Amino acid sequence: MNRAEILDYVECWSNGEWFEPPVSFAGLAKSFRASTHHSSALFFKANVLASTFRPHRWLSRHAFERWALDFLTFGNGYLERRRNMVGGTLRLEPALAKYVRRKADFSGFVYVNGWQERHEFAPDSVFQLVRPDINQEVYGLPEYLSSLHSAWLNESSTLFRRKYYENGSHAGFILYMTDAAQKQDDVDNMRDALKNAKGPGELPQRVHVRAGRQEGRHPAHSRVRGRREGRVLQHQERDAR
Structure with a gap:
């Protein structure tokens, strides 16, 4: 992440199974606490959103706050629909955006935590909230990228x-x-x-x-x-x- 070419990307390359993000999400997570003025701004926005959120029987305030913080940090927010025994919706659970990847055939998403650990989500069970990017449409990117060098x-x-x-x-x-x-x-x-x-x-x-x-x-x-x-x-x- 600590290079002048942080924004010099063109597309998300595919490894055959999923698309890699255009920037290192691990680097964004590491930079989250690089500066008090960086993390506190993201926490403030997430807290404001959580304070105005009306809890739902499928989505609690705590789950919404996690989802909002993920979206502000990575430009992507994922909600997984957990089903009950009869196929109905049990609850909406945020999935960590740092590890979620879109499959190469666009048929769904996969959770990748290390090169050996992976979990494939059920089809049509994950909702992706994206902050649009001008260079690719697979992943969103946060709006603060240009200020990372200062942090x-x-x-x-x-x-x-x-x-x-x-x-x-x-x-x-x-x-x-x-x-x-x-x-x-x-x-x-x-x-x-x-x-x-x-x-x-x-x-x-x-x-x-x-x-x-x-x-x-x-x-x-x-x-x-x-x-x-x-x-x-x-x-x-x-x-x-």
Whole structure:
């Protein structure tokens, strides 16, 4: 999913049994929580729809909310009609859009969870709600695809700043020791103390030992600071929604 060619598709290709979606639905599911402004917008829409829905004996409010969230996330919503012993409708159950595929002969749908696990739905038992796409008519696509790059950039900047903080770089400096009279044991102890104060990651600290100068040891004032463009990007990504 994390490629500039995310929208450069033409059609849904068939593997002989079913059509593959034009974009990775697993990637859309992974990106669902990439940003608070992304998932919260989808949750808000689903909650509004659920609050205005009138429950039916075939479709509960909870089932409708699941169906609505699937439709908003993947651009496809599937309802399976479960039948009773005499063939009548028992209830309508949402099927996870992440795993539902249309059969290659358009005769129905199949549930694919992994390459070995598959379940073929009974004919005429699945209703598909589609958000139309301009390039193909097999699957729908969500309307937020163009904003995914912003959500991924927001996620990457947040993870980088978390790692920068956790590995101790937010409090880092370079310690210069220029007194030739320093004991090697003291130098080793200070080096170990600096190393243990940081977790795994970038921007390691170093201890420099040089020949004698007037100042024996001092921290350099050119402290590494993380810039704050990430916050600007977060606000832009939020306002874009």
